[in-house]
Amino acid sequence: MTREEKLAQLGSAWAFSLIEGGQYSAERARTVLRHGLGHVTRVAGATSLKAAQVARVANAIQRFLVTETRLGIPAIVHEEVCSGVMAREATVFPQAIGVASTWEPELNRLLADAVRTQMRAMGSHQGLSPVLDVVRDPRWGRTEETYGEDPYLVARMGAAFVRGLQGDSLAEGVIATAKHFVGYGASEGGLNWAPAHLPPRLLREVYLYPFETAVREAGLQSVMAGYHELDGIPCHANGELLSDVLRGEWGFTGTVVSDYFAVDDLHSYHHFAQDKRRAAALALTAGTDVELPATDAYADPLADALDVGEVGEGQLDEAVSRVLRHKFELGLFENPYVDEAAVAVTVNAERHQEVALEIARRSLVLLKNDGVLPLRPGAGTVALIGPNADDARHLLGDYSFAAHVESLMQARERQGLLGQMMTIPDDLEIEESTDxxxxVRDALMARLGDRVRYARGCDVIDTSKDGFDEAVAAAAAADVAVLVLGDRSGLTTQATTGESRDRSSLELPGVQEDLVRAVVATGTPVVAVLVAGRPVGGDFLHEECAAVLMAWLPGQTGAQAIAEVLLGEVNPSGKLPISYPRSVGQIPVFYGHKVSGGRSHWHGDYVDSPVSPRYCFGHGLGYAPFVIEQATLDRTEVTAGDGVAVEVTVANTGDRAGEEVVQLYIRDPEATVTRPVLELKGFGRVSVAPGQRATVRFHVPTGQLGFYGRDMNYTVETGHIEVYVGFSSDAHTHVGAFTITGDADRPQVQKVYTGTVGVGELPRRPHGARWDGDR
Known part of the structure; x- marks a missing residue:
């Protein structure tokens, strides 16, 4: 390979740079692709092409590369996949924070498997997900893209996604790209691209842990570095992370791709490099293999760096070999094309819509309910109010197609930083659509007909109260008022959540809080449905509304799921994956804090507020009450390297079927470094008929209970471990304790990333009989 051909493999090009008038342009290809190409950026997500057109353009690009370039090397086509494929006709799944609220990794695997199928049908090979950022500051706009605050839950959801997307073999799979490596969600002030201040032990145990799990357990094949810096070193130039830890310690063999424009950011944003040449040298030397979304610093600037010896030819060859190996493993050399006729029956297939609906149903978290829910079928009229009640666009996350097209339009108009960083051709056809x-209005009216009286009330961010009178009148005349409130997700200035849409307040944006007060003042019972990318809502809303349902950003089937839960057709079973603050003044507030973490000092609370969250991690109500009848440990002493079993019997004491998530926590009170007051180590979802019970059996290896000791090596210490089970982080039962014993001659216990969980239903107990735990 010539140097130009090698550099081309480390670069990329926007799909729209190869399209003219909505069609593939051979003339543009001869310029952009003359030496080959590593990645094509978003054939689906950066255009308004329909699925069959995406496949046609992808085939045309590959045909040019195979037949018109000297080496005939196909390209990897990558797409955004935060809530499904970011494509015009693809299934829009719930945003990740909602998926995490299911506490059901298998559903995330099914989601990713659907994404894999749709991507392969359209000719795509790499998905920019999962987001494995642990987030404990919901001011951060990208909270919605994450799986929440707990490293174990994030790791379980992330590993499941990687398995589903990559499949059994990359020959039929799609490369998963975990991001943003690492600590991006711990930014200073909750601000996008801001530094993260993470001491080494916290970095290892919390923020690196999900990535390590994805690499070592799920075979992750790609990592995207973060925009931010850690301890003075921007992540794209951090060789200790990208080479020493990721490749050296964990044995990662895949590719590291840059976040968009981030190699140049080493110069233009961080001022860490004096020019593009130095930025390219620093990034490649640190271990950043591929520059996205378009070749910039890895073009002439990297060539110049090679010429002057700032980076070696051997480092260039290593990066190129990793890209080429992925192309071989994806089967691109044998089969670079897709069947354009098969796309229509694959993209947004009915089975994928069913997966989206099942996730949406289980993602909804009932935060509060004084008995007003479920709404009774014959209980009179419903006033449906709020800016998110009759706008399906607001149900979608920031990297859905409908949301992202808006950012392309704004970039073409040169509004904001995105417009400065990328040039959108004037001839690019961009169409807004929610198809x-x-x-929510449609879904409720389909069930209740003219019993629904609709009034918008206000917009998400506008300050006009002109619609208040109509909303108040509707509420006053109704038997119950349903307020559908919250966010508008996206990347533009009209969005209130999403990438770069960070907030200094967690109250509802615009005048929505005033709308709540006005409607509550009518005396009509109020149900608040929050369609939002982060915990939101002030004291008045959460204290005065009769019920509060957190819907997150539930995707294309979200309206149906919300209606089903409100009417009791589906029993809500979602659980919070992130603690819900009372206000920004509490941040950070998370369950796994240290004993000295300010929750138990002399006076305890703040002067003006409790220190406890509004709703704790793991919280979520349902319409069927569950109790833990029995929980046992199988032993009180275990040898390091072995494990313990915890068996939990739960009963549905209500008169309707329901689902519950049993959560297992441990505490190590005797470690040689301070440990969190609780650590999640297992969870299992059970579905139980009324009056029946089920068992959840956890096996917890001792290798899962270690930490990084004083010498910063992973260790499983001998000593006392306390075990708790429950339905949330503050509603749990102390099961007992066991002691880990050791042997001076025994080798170091290896880290284990998860135990096993088994769920089984028990036979119905005879009426009036006492349950004694017999099987």
Missing amino acids: GLPS
């Missing part, structure tokens, strides 16, 4: 997706 007829139903709104």
Whole structure:
């Protein structure tokens, strides 16, 4: 390979740079692709092409590369996949924070498997997900893209996604790209691209842990570095992370790709490099293999760096070999094309919509309910109010197609930083569309007909109260008022959540809090449905509304799921993956804090507020009450390297079927470094009929209970471990304790990333009989 051909393999090009008038342009290809190409950026996500057109353009690009370039090397086509494939006709799944609220990794695997199928059908090979950032500051706009605050839950959801996307073999799979490596969600002030201040032990145990799990347990094949810096070193130039830890310690063999424009950011944003040449040298030397979304610093500037010896030819060859190996493993050399006729029956297939609906149903978290829910079928009229009640666009996350098209339009108009960083051709056809997706109003009216009286009330961010009178009148005349409130997700200035849409307040944006007060003042019972990318809502809303349902950003089937839960057709079973602050003044507030973490000092609370969150991690109500009848440990002493079993019997004491998530926590009170007051180590979802019970059996290896000791090596210490089970981080039962014993001659216990969970239903107990735990 010539140097130009090698550099081309480390570069990329926007799909729209190869399209003219909505069609593939051979003339543009001869310029952009003359030496080959590593990645094509978003054939689906950066255009308004329909699925069959995406496949046609992808085939045309590959045909040019195979037949018109000297080496005939196909390209990897990558797409955004935060809530499904970011494509015009693809299934829009719930945003990741909602998926995490299911506490059901298998559903995330099914989601990713659907994404894999749709991507392969359209000719795509790499998905920019999962987001493995642990987030404990919901001011950060990208909270919605994450799986929450707990490293174990994030790791379980992330590993499941990687398995689903990559499949059994990359020959039929899609490369998963875990991001943003690492600590991006711990930014200073909750601000995008801001530094993260993470001491080494916290970095290892919390923020690196999900990535390590994905690499070592799930075979992750790609990592995207973060925009931010750690301890003075921007992540794209951090060789200790990208080479020493990721490749050296964990044995990662895949590719590291840059976040968009981030190699140049080493110069233009961080001022860490004096020019593009130095930025390219620093990034490649640190271990950043591929520059996205378009070749910039890895073009002439990297060539210049090679010429002057700032980076070696051997480092260039290593990066190129990793890209080429992925292309071989994806089967691109044998089969670079896709069947354009098969796309229509694959993209947004009915089975994928069913997966989206099942996730949406289980993602909804009932935060509060004084008995007003479920709404009774014959209980009179419903006033449906709020800016998110009749707008299906607001149900979608920031990297859905409908949301991201808006950012392309704004970039073409040169508004904001995105417009400065990328040039959108004037001839690019961009169409806004939610493709007829139903709104909450549509879903409720389909069930209740003219019993629904709708009034918008206000917009998400506008300050006009002109619609208040109509909303108040509707509420006053109704038997119950349903307020659908919250966010508008996206990357533009009209969005209130999403990438670079950070907030200094967690109250509802615009005048929505005032709308709540006005409607509550009518005396009509109020149900608040929060369609939002982060915990939101002030004291008045959460204290005065009769019920509060957190819907997150539930995707294309979200309206149906919300209606089903409100009417009791589906029993809500979602659990919070992130603690819900009372206000920004509490941040950070998370369950796994240290004993000295300010929750138990002399006076305890703040002067003006409790220190406890509004709703704790793991919280979520349902319409069927569950109790833990029995929980046992199988032993009180275990040898390091072995494990313990915990068996929990739960009963549905209500009169309707329901689901519950049993959560297992441990505490190490005797470690040689301070440990969190609780650590999640297992969870299992059970579905139980009324009056019946089920068992959840956890096996916890001792290798899962270690930490990084004084010497910063992973260790499983001998000593006392306390075990708790429950339905949330503050509603749990102390099961007992066991002691880990050791042997001076025994080798170091290896880290284990998860135990096993088994769920089984028990036979119905005879009426009036006492349950004694017999099987």
